[in-house]
Amino acid sequence: MSKSKVFLHVFDEETSRAVNKLQGDGYISTLLGPIGTGKESYVFYSESFNNRKVAVKLHRHNIYSFKKIPAYIKLRGKKSGGFMKRINDWTRFEYNFLSKAHNLGVNSPEPIRCYENIIVMDFVGKDGIPSKPAIKDKSFDVEMWYTSIIGFIIKMGRNDMIHGDLSPYNILNNGGNPYIIDFSQSLKLSIFTKDFLSRDIDNINNWFRSLGYKELKEKEVIFKEIGIENEI
Ligand SMILES: Nc1ncnc2c1ncn2[C@@H]1O[C@H](COP(=O)(O)OP(=O)(O)O)[C@@H](O)[C@H]1O
Numbered sequence: 001m002s003k004s005k006v007f008l009h010v011f012d013e014e015t016s017r018a019v020n021k022l023q024g025d026g027y028i029s030t031l032l033g034p035i036g037t038g039k040e041s042y043v044f045y046s047e048s049f050n051n052r053k054v055a056v057k058l059h060r061h062n063i064y065s066f067k068k069i070p071a072y073i074k075l076r077g078k079k080s081g082g083f084m085k086r087i088n089d090w091t092r093f094e095y096n097f098l099s100k101a102h103n104l105g106v107n108s109p110e111p112i113r114c115y116e117n118i119i120v121m122d123f124v125g126k127d128g129i130p131s132k133p134a135i136k137d138k139s140f141d142v143e144m145w146y147t148s149i150i151g152f153i154i155k156m157g158r159n160d161m162i163h164g165d166l167s168p169y170n171i172l173n174n175g176g177n178p179y180i181i182d183f184s185q186s187l188k189l190s191i192f193t194k195d196f197l198s199r200d201i202d203n204i205n206n207w208f209r210s211l212g213y214k215e216l217k218e219k220e221v222i223f224k225e226i227g228i229e230n231e232i
């Protein structure tokens with residue numbers, strides 16, 4: 001990993017202020033990286049005051065991020081705030097879904113702090129090097145991974161939650177174990193959102209089919225295990 005220091009003027013003023021606040025409160029120190037960049041976010045490596053290794057995800061205050069915000073969050077923020085408020089709301093939703101999944105026992109980074117457009121969570125990796133997404137590091141036990149990931153989908157589903165963007169890009173290979181990240185597209189399971197659950201299951205089944213795995217679970221069986229075949 002390149003450990004270049006990042007100068008905060010690359011961020012907008014509000015983000016720099018939020019970073020300063022988290023640094024002042026001891027949740028993070030210098031940001032190193034970025035270890036991940038996208039149109040919607042930057043992810044950095046840092047350490048907290050007690051040397052806890054953390055990942056710091058900053059949602060960008062830009063139009064690309066805005067486009068990705070689920071419609072229900074855009075609508076919710078409409079009356080009470082502008083662009084930034086909605087990005088911050090979206091960040092809070094992601095944090096809440098990550099917290100929920102983590103509390104359910106889904107392998108995922110432990111959430112630490114959410115402030116404005118920033119999420120601080122446990123760093124998944126070793127010696128400052130983030131674990132690679134499964135799309136890049138295929139050294140895993142395919143059967144164990146399939147069973148675990150479908151188990152996570154079912155556990156979340158039984159608790160009315162859908163990850164919403166499950167793919168080998170958002171599952172890190174952490175020492176041979178699957179770690180689910182990126183709850184930015186997560187949703188509450190309902191009659192209106194069942195298609196997103198369906199898409200997550202298809203993504204996982206298609207991925208494991210491409211790896212040659214033969215014991216795939218039918219979508220209907222998974223729905224049944226979640227307990228939604230009649231109610232939704
Ligand atoms: N908790 C974490 N520990 C280590 N690396 C992380 C963590 N969270 C994110 N990353 C890295 O940052 C990248 C982007 O994070 P992600 O949450 O998927 O953002 P995006 O919404 O932009 O896709 C990931 O692919 C991963 O490399």
Ligand SMILES: [Mg+2]
Binds near residue numbers: 169170182
């Ligand atoms: Mg992602």
